[in-house]
Amino acid sequence: MLTLVLGGAASGKSACAESLVLKTGLPRYYLATMQVWDAECAARVEKHRKMRAQKQFETLECPLHLDRLALPGRGTVLLEDLGNLVANELYSPGGAGKHTAEAVLAGLERLAAGCDDLIVVSNEVFSGGADYAGGTDQYLLALAQVNNAFAARADNVCRVVCGLPVYYKGGEKL
Template sequence: MTRHCLVLGGARSGKTAFAERLALRGGSRPAYLATATTLDAEMRDRVSSHQASRGERFTTIEEPTALSDAILRAGADHDVILVDCLTLWITNLLIANEDVSLAVSELCATLMEFRQAKVVLVSNEVGLGIVPDNAMARTFRDLAGSAHQRLAEICDDVYFVAAGLPLTMKGETPGLVS
């Protein structure tokens, strides 16, 4: 049975490294579905650093908005798909004036039917801090929180990562502390 999972955590919490370990243990033909767009030098450096750290272990697929379609296409050639990350995807949708709730519904529907490959979703948990001081940031936080709740409901496994350590919130404990 293919088990989809959601990996949440704060910035620099170790969530992507944990998700990469899950993906590599979950299949022999992994894809890394990147949602980042490189709008400035800092982001280009971050993307380059991520690409260098994962080396040749993953096939990289870049898709900033059409996530469901990209997952379906990747499933033809890959047995595990790591999506990094949902909060950047939500940002991209907001910038493009897309309906985020509709896109999340589409993603949930896709995942519920999709069993060609395991999907590992990575996202920043942004709702643990102070209430943002502006409407746009509050909207983003609310949309991300809603997406996380909806995806956690349909994913088989959900993890929260802090200080590089995974906490199993739902499903199987992976035994991947190191």
């Protein structure tokens, strides 16, 4: 089953996605996409690893090249989050660059084929109504392409607002 959980910053989308995963059986994989740039990032990653371990998640790091990831086994995967992954692929040396949307979608297809349930967290885009400078438009367009394509394929699409999940497609059936 494929589920997309969208929301704005601090909307509660991550907590919603984790609660969906906890309703499934084991194994549980947390696919972290944040790149660790410094000691502060490393400390944050370690804090989150400990929190997830208590919930019986095995954490896998994948800041780039999702299509190359090999899961240790079948189970439920929580990918946190598409916004980081798209930014990493778009802007990192060795990333997909202008082919970011295609690369991320190919990685999601491969990941979905290797697990029982895939729950993906992403940021809502284009609801701010602002003009953005530089390459931000390129990032927003790439993330919107990925969100839209994954939503079309997903069984469930949920937008979280103020901690409340609103289903646009499917429902909470994990």
